[in-house]
Each structure stands twice: as C-alpha cells, then as structure tokens.
Amino acid sequence: MIQPPAPVGRPELRTVYGAGPAKVKVDQLSFYYGKFQALHDVTFEIPEKRITAIIGPSGCGKSTLLRVLNRMYDLVPSARATGAVVIDGEDVVSTRKLLDLRQKVGMVFQRATPFPMSIRDNIAFAPRLLGWKPARIKEAVTESLERAALLDEVKDRLDEPATSLSGGQQQRLAIARCIAVSPQVILMDEPCSALDPVATLKIEDLMSTLTRDFTIVIVTHNMQQAARVSDFTAFMLMHPEHRYGELIEFAPTADLFNQPQDQRTEAYITGRFG
C-alpha cells in the first residue's frame, strides 16, 4: 500500500505520496500564545486511517500542534492560530461548529482522567448529554469497551468506580470513552508516558486495530514508540533563534527513521541531541 516515498524534506513537503487520501490538511499553520509564537508555518497532510506520530524534543510544539487539531487551545484566552487546518473540507481554525469538530476529533490525554463515576457512566456520560436514546447508549457502552479491548476485563464490574481500574485500564477506558461518540480522528497526547511496558504494549496493539476505523495522530517523546506504531512520522524542532516550533520533516515512518532527509532529523533520531 505504501509506496516508496518521494522523500519529503522541508520546503517541498506539500504532499505525501502513497498515503491514500488525506484526512487532515495542515496548511501554513502558525500559532501564538499572546505575543509568543509557538508554531511557525507548519504544513503537512495527515493520511486517513493511518497512525501519524509527531516526535521531537521538549518544547518543539508537538503538543501545541495536536491541540490545534481539535481547538483545545480555546481554553487559553490569548491563544490564536493563523493558517488553516482542514478536516473534510471544514477549516478547524475558523469553524463555528466547535462542538461538532470535537466530536469528530476525539482526544486521549497523557493522564487517563477517569471521570468520578462508574465505568459504565464514564462512557455513557457524553452520549447522555448529547441526548442519545438509552438503547443506543447501552449499545455504545458495550461496543466501545469491546473496541478498546477492555470489555472482557470489566464486563462484570461496570458499576464500579472507574478509579478502581489500573492505570493502563484507565487509559483504555479513556480511549473507549472517546470512541463512544464516534469520532473520525483520535488525537493522543503521550498516551503511554505514565504506563508500564506491558500496559504500553496493550495500548499500542489497540492503536493498530483502531486504524481500521480511525485516523490516529499520536504525540510521543518516545522515538521507539513512534517507530513501532506509526505509519507516518512528523519531526518537529524548536527554532534555535525564534524559539517557535517548526516541522522539520514529514515522511513515512520507515523512511524518516532509515533515510532522514534533514540532518537535524538524523541528529535527533540517532540520539545526538534532544
């Protein structure tokens, strides 16, 4: 499916070949917190139903980029974005249908954040508030737990508090909760950084099965994880002078790790800095 790449180093990285249709098109995106510029001129396309990893050292803007994709930055009053992020023809940056956008673009966070309620209610919470019928909610609970590979472990204890689950289970619950509202894109912000290796492996396995239905974008500071799970990788770096984050290189993961086109990418993946 993925053809040998037209190598994509910085200025020419407008299109990725062999990726299938793009789900998210990030076009000349810059982002500011007040006067501070956090992202500069980021352009790339996230392919549909693939896993795209965003890697880079701390402070390179990778989490910021992820948070632009579902407008999570709206919570910060001084934050502002220029450029465009187009999902299904709709520009995220300028959309007025914020709630629809967030339903379409779900997010899983570094800390699992179980809601203070039962396992069942954690998943049913959003569907209930969205006014779904009880039968549909019930179905969504089972189905999303199943798809998040958690159903077998919790099916006898759905009414227990979600906080009684282990860290890895809580994270899969967060994924189930996210799936329940039928998103198309799932953003994951370092979803495994608080988990042990076994739990991490389970999440990674889960991610690859999820690509049947979802487009996944994962931010990770763990290069091995990016290499293991992702189909495409974006490497970001903080500009040494202006201190904003830039996209250095975006390519199919195997190519980015085996034949990086930019010497900064090579320096990073070979561990010479970052």
Next chain:
Amino acid sequence: MNRTSRRSYTSFAWLGVMYLLTAFALIPLGLVLWFTVAKGLPPALHIEFYTNVFRPVGVPGAGIKQAIVGTLMLVGMASVMAIPAGILGGIYLAEYGLARWAGWVRLASDVLVGTPSIAVGLFVYAILVAPLHHFSGVSGSVALAVLMLPIVVRTTEGSVALIPNGLRESGLALGLPRWRVSLQLILPAAAPGVITGALLSVARASGETAPLLFTAFGNQLLSLDPTHAIQALPLTVYQYALTPYKSLQDQAWGAALVLVVMVLGINLVSRWVLRRQIALAGQL
C-alpha cells in the same frame, strides 16, 4: 551527650510542644461543648421543650418550638437563595474568571466575608424592613443569605480550581459544551469541597444573631408566615440569657444545645445523602 541523642531530644521536646499547643487549641472547643451539653441537656430532655412555644415565667411546660421552626425556615430560605447562586458564582470564578471583572467579584466576596454581620442586618433593614414597615422572616433570610453567599462562592471556587485541568479537557474533547462540562463533570468532581463549603455557610447562618435582630426580629409565638416576624434559636439564646429568670436562662442553654445538634445533624444528613458522590470524587 553526642549529636544524635541531642537531636532526638530536641525533636522529642518540640513534638511535645506541638502536642501541648494542640491540646490548648482544643480546650475552648471542649469547654464550649461541655457547658452546652451539661447546662442545655436538662431542659432539652423534656418533650414539651420541642412541642410548646413560649410561656411566661412560672408557667410550666415552656418550649422553643417557634425558634426551632423559625431557624429551619430562615436557614432553609437563605440556603435556597445563597447556595445555588454561590455555587454558580464560584464555578464562574474558577472556570471562566480570568477577566478583570472576576477580580472585582473576588474582592467583593472577600470584603463581604469580613463584613460584620450586624452591618448586613442594618443593610437589609434599610432595603426591606423599613420600606415595607414590618419585620419578616423573608428579610431575616435575606440577611443570612448575604452572609452565606461569599462563603459558598469562595469555597466552591477553591475546590473547583483544584480539579485537574485534564478532567476539563477530557470532557471538552468529547464535544460537550463548556457549561455542561462545568456543571455536570467538574462540579460533581469538586463535590466534597463544595458540600463542605455549603455546610459551613449553613452552620454560620444558623448561629447568627445580629443580622436577625432587626430583620426577623423574633416572635414568642409560632409563625409559619415568612412575611411576619419569626423567632430563631440564636435570638432565643440571646433574649433568654439576658433575663434575670433562671428558667429562661436554662431554656437559653437548651436552645443553644438544640442549635448545635441541629447544625451537626444537617451536616451528617447531607453528607450521608451525598455519600456516593463524595466517595467517587474522593478517589480522583
């Protein structure tokens, strides 16, 4: 004496000082409770104390029913006014309150917390009692609500602000409107602190005398009409304790005990009713 043993002696001595000072701090609490129970229990053991109203000195079977009912009405009405508004205000400050306007709201509620309660009573007298030409339960409960409001606002703000941002973001990331996340996710998560704040305000309002002096005014008879003067337990304590009659003074102690038990009871019952939410939120 070598260094290690000197250190452990020093540590021991300071630990002792801390225990001693803690005990000192507990002495007033213990004494207040002891006197209230010891002096209040004899009159409070009679059933007439709860079923009868005021009777002149010398007439047996006097009770404080009018004060118990009055306090429940006053505090109940004040809670209905102050607690929802205070919780919403606190959520606003914690969740949305970055603007300069929120700073003023914070300052105002801080000032209000420190305002002498008698000044609040005078204020309500000026805006409600004087124009309407009579004392009333409503004006008393408005005065109590004014005192409760800032307590609820600030404790709610404090406990909502402690909720990790990740919970808020997780809710928003599901495509839920922000107000629903605030009210239906963040508020339940902050429940233990919010409930404590609300109960603190109820306890404070239940014990207030000064703001009721020229609002609810007091009533020797039972009145269920909130537009008329009504009695309250702290008013009873205040009025009876100032009389030279031992029987009324005993009733004042009894009323004080009833007040303490009532506040304790409200506290325990609310926590029991909301126990599941408190337990869930406590595990966050």
